[in-house]
Amino acid sequence: MTQPTAGYLSPETAPLFTDLYELRMMQAYYNQEHNPRATFSLFFRELPTKRGYMLTAGLEQAVHAIEQLSFGPRAIDYLSELGFGERFLEHLSDLEFTGDVWALPEGTPVFGNEPMLEVTAPILQGQLLETIVINQLGYQTLVATKAGRMRDVIDRQGDGQSLVDFGSRRSHGTDAGIKAARAAYVGGFDGTSNVAAGELFDVPVFGTMAHSWVQSFATERAAFETYLAEHGEETILLIDTYDTVAGAELAADVADEMGLEIRGVRLDSGDLPALSKAVDEVCELDQYISSGIDEYAIRDFFDRDGVATGFGPGTALVTSTDAPKVEGVYKLVAVERDGEMHPTMKLSTGKVTYPHAKRVHRIEENGQYVGDVIGLRVESLPGENLLEPVIEDGERVADLPSLETSRDRANERRSNLPAPHRRIDDPEPYAVEISDGLERATEELRRDLEAKA
Amino acid sequence: MTQPTAGYLSPETAPLFTDLYELRMMQAYYNQEHNPRATFSLFFRELPTKRGYMLTAGLEQAVHAIEQLSFGPRAIDYLSELGFGERFLEHLSDLEFTGDVWALPEGTPVFGNEPMLEVTAPILQGQLLETIVINQLGYQTLVATKAGRMRDVIDRQGDGQSLVDFGSRRSHGTDAGIKAARAAYVGGFDGTSNVAAGELFDVPVFGTMAHSWVQSFATERAAFETYLAEHGEETILLIDTYDTVAGAELAADVADEMGLEIRGVRLDSGDLPALSKAVDEVCELDQYISSGIDEYAIRDFFDRDGVATGFGPGTALVTSTDAPKVEGVYKLVAVERDGEMHPTMKLSTGKVTYPHAKRVHRIEENGQYVGDVIGLRVESLPGENLLEPVIEDGERVADLPSLETSRDRANERRSNLPAPHRRIDDPEPYAVEISDGLERATEELRRDLEAKA
Numbered sequence: 021m022t023q024p025t026a027g028y029l030s031p032e033t034a035p036l037f038t039d040l041y042e043l044r045m046m047q048a049y050y051n052q053e054h055n056p057r058a059t060f061s062l063f064f065r066e067l068p069t070k071r072g073y074m075l076t077a078g079l080e081q082a083v084h085a086i087e088q089l090s091f092g093p094r095a096i097d098y099l100s101e102l103g104f105g106e107r108f109l110e111h112l113s114d115l116e117f118t119g120d121v122w123a124l125p126e127g128t129p130v131f132g133n134e135p136m137l138e139v140t141a142p143i144l145q146g147q148l149l150e151t152i153v154i155n156q157l158g159y160q161t162l163v164a165t166k167a168g169r170m171r172d173v174i175d176r177q178g179d180g181q182s183l184v185d186f187g188s189r190r191s192h193g194t195d196a197g198i199k200a201a202r203a204a205y206v207g208g209f210d211g212t213s214n215v216a217a218g219e220l221f222d223v224p225v226f227g228t229m230a231h232s233w234v235q236s237f238a239t240e241r242a243a244f245e246t247y248l249a250e251h252g253e254e255t256i257l258l259i260d261t262y263d264t265v266a267g268a269e270l271a272a273d274v275a276d277e278m279g280l281e282i283r284g285v286r287l288d289s290g291d292l293p294a295l296s297k298a299v300d301e302v303c304e305l306d307q308y309i310s311s312g313i314d315e316y317a318i319r320d321f322f323d324r325d326g327v328a329t330g331f332g333p334g335t336a337l338v339t340s341t342d343a344p345k346v347e348g349v350y351k352l353v354a355v356e357r358d359g360e361m362h363p364t365m366k367l368s369t370g371k372v373t374y375p376h377a378k379r380v381h382r383i384e385e386n387g388q389y390v391g392d393v394i395g396l397r398v399e400s401l402p403g404e405n406l407l408e409p410v411i412e413d414g415e416r417v418a419d420l421p422s423l424e425t426s427r428d429r430a431n432e433r434r435s436n437l438p439a440p441h442r443r444i445d446d447p448e449p450y451a452v453e454i455s456d457g458l459e460r461a462t463e464e465l466r467r468d469l470e471a472k473a
Numbered sequence: 474m475t476q477p478t479a480g481y482l483s484p485e486t487a488p489l490f491t492d493l494y495e496l497r498m499m500q501a502y503y504n505q506e507h508n509p510r511a512t513f514s515l516f517f518r519e520l521p522t523k524r525g526y527m528l529t530a531g532l533e534q535a536v537h538a539i540e541q542l543s544f545g546p547r548a549i550d551y552l553s554e555l556g557f558g559e560r561f562l563e564h565l566s567d568l569e570f571t572g573d574v575w576a577l578p579e580g581t582p583v584f585g586n587e588p589m590l591e592v593t594a595p596i597l598q599g600q601l602l603e604t605i606v607i608n609q610l611g612y613q614t615l616v617a618t619k620a621g622r623m624r625d626v627i628d629r630q631g632d633g634q635s636l637v638d639f640g641s642r643r644s645h646g647t648d649a650g651i652k653a654a655r656a657a658y659v660g661g662f663d664g665t666s667n668v669a670a671g672e673l674f675d676v677p678v679f680g681t682m683a684h685s686w687v688q689s690f691a692t693e694r695a696a697f698e699t700y701l702a703e704h705g706e707e708t709i710l711l712i713d714t715y716d717t718v719a720g721a722e723l724a725a726d727v728a729d730e731m732g733l734e735i736r737g738v739r740l741d742s743g744d745l746p747a748l749s750k751a752v753d754e755v756c757e758l759d760q761y762i763s764s765g766i767d768e769y770a771i772r773d774f775f776d777r778d779g780v781a782t783g784f785g786p787g788t789a790l791v792t793s794t795d796a797p798k799v800e801g802v803y804k805l806v807a808v809e810r811d812g813e814m815h816p817t818m819k820l821s822t823g824k825v826t827y828p829h830a831k832r833v834h835r836i837e838e839n840g841q842y843v844g845d846v847i848g849l850r851v852e853s854l855p856g857e858n859l860l861e862p863v864i865e866d867g868e869r870v871a872d873l874p875s876l877e878t879s880r881d882r883a884n885e886r887r888s889n890l891p892a893p894h895r896r897i898d899d900p901e902p903y904a905v906e907i908s909d910g911l912e913r914a915t916e917e918l919r920r921d922l923e924a925k926a
Binding site for chain 1: 475487496537603667673674685714715800810
């Protein structure tokens, strides 16, 4: 009988999570003895639809991918099958990262063209990282942002309601499920239903009950009684299997009869603001709201005076449904030639990039961010410098913050953005300027390249 | 120095990819001695936006999750930390799947309310599978469908152009990257750039070169010459770094001078149909087109007489950008009571489900599908029965097909759908009926439940 394949990555196959062209270029860099030092810059060109800012997340996983970079026998064997040469594969099996990495700390608002990560290393090494670092930073940033938007609506209109990620079944694969739980926590969530994310990242885990529990008993009463017998005061009863308001009354009755103060009830269908008010009239239990929850639904819920202690967003969070992509790119911005770093850029239509290693400076006035300046790394400019060295010569030079620290940072830095940039529809664009030095360098290089072409 | 965490699942943590409530219910089923045999049905209620059909994929990974279900010491330790009881955890550490699984083969068009997978097992086991089987079937189905739509446009308007997945950097995490490569292949792609997907699933891998290669040389000519020196006739040169048409001329010149017939050139920016025609006028090289490719862009490309040998869709494929979610659910449809299976359903507003284990029958006329009937599993109805037993009493009873077989099936079954259902905008709804038997059983149960409430 054939064995099915899970197809999860393992430490043996993880280095193969890359595009074939990276490895083909690496082999060519190696065999053709063209391995100059190079700087790559990871950024996105523009904010996704409806986004006034993005909140960075995923640096820890990007750093892991860089530090643990290692091709073992299984990876080498497969590359040999694909036709890669023995001499290159020997080099690859000894490869480790020896370069520098600068990065924005997780939980930092970031805008178009601002580097989130810069890698300076022999080009062969820097090239390899492209696929995995874009992948890990891009997705977590997408989810942290979505989470931050929901937390922001609650900060504005709510009363500190809890937010718990219920999205794992609808995430794009398992890695997304656990990374969404992590990134949502950074962005301001309180926890996740995903147990693996709890184990791997220490994200607090929460759980209630499903309709199947209720349906598996002859009566809703028997279902509630049995669940309470097991879980006692920890229980959150799901009340919409048959009739939400009747379910609420029953939940309150059963809890009363058993002498338990349960944690609350969950509503998962129907007109949630209206039902939550109806439930509030028949019982005093805390209400947790799920089904189709996102920042727009939460705003509508508050606008219509819904009553809730917490929300459980799922699909919309983990797929970032209204903006499911952020087009992170990882571009060569400088390369060594004759012993010096030279700027580089492409001129492709609509895809022009700024050359040189950079810094991002953020200007604050009265505790509010008023604008950023993207400058050359060697320029000295006013404002807080956001990019920090993380790895130098292959050695880590900064501790990675705990998830709590990143979460606190995200919360503070998000709040420092003036409210108009945080609107969930039609946010006001935040001012990002290019420094005079970078502008000049870009124009100069463009003229050079056009003259050559 | 703190160690960063990759946070990949491993065989030790994979069983924890579930929602906490599944485990809390399982403990309650176990401790409260309520572990009846139950049937769960996995389906989606409606087709996502713009979709006239979905193409199933991911069954192999769902079967793996079911067959390999096993809680080792690391998982048990964590659950103990979370407060699960010792007696339940002992039971869990011995748990293996002993039930039945019926499923639609990969590569089958599927519509709203049609079961893709049905699990019949002690409820404790069936419950646990919910999160992982929805996750694995849902995402791969989303991508196989997106892929099928692109292949369909080429079948209609093109000339057998190749389709290669270039999306790994923008997929939602790494699992999505490799599963997208697999699912796209099922849906009609020719391969992927993702090397790990090649290793894990034998999907053919392809790669060209990046702008960074070109930029890392003092001139585009030097970059092309060096790449050709390494890769010879296998080479596809990227020609849009500075000026696409000039790049095409240079590519042709360099290949000529070196006496090589290279595989072609890649265009990655600008007005692609127009540029491809301009390139075609200056050289005879095969053209591979990337950047923003999806079914709509391919249609537009053909409508405008673009010239291409192949396309490399990326972000739009792996995030299914225009329809990034399919809301798979896994519902309890029958449960054993007093030694017999009883139907079950919920009445939640807008979320009513059909009870009972089911079959899906597909009616074919002159090689074209004309409609489906969803019936009770025990009903005998005309048309091809699509759901097949895969596991019985915990043992596999059917070989899983190779990826090639699933791909061929998808291609054939997609083509059997009349064209109006395959339109990429505004597809005509396909007829899905509920059998008289299922309709009667549903009404009867609804009356019973409403009488009880």
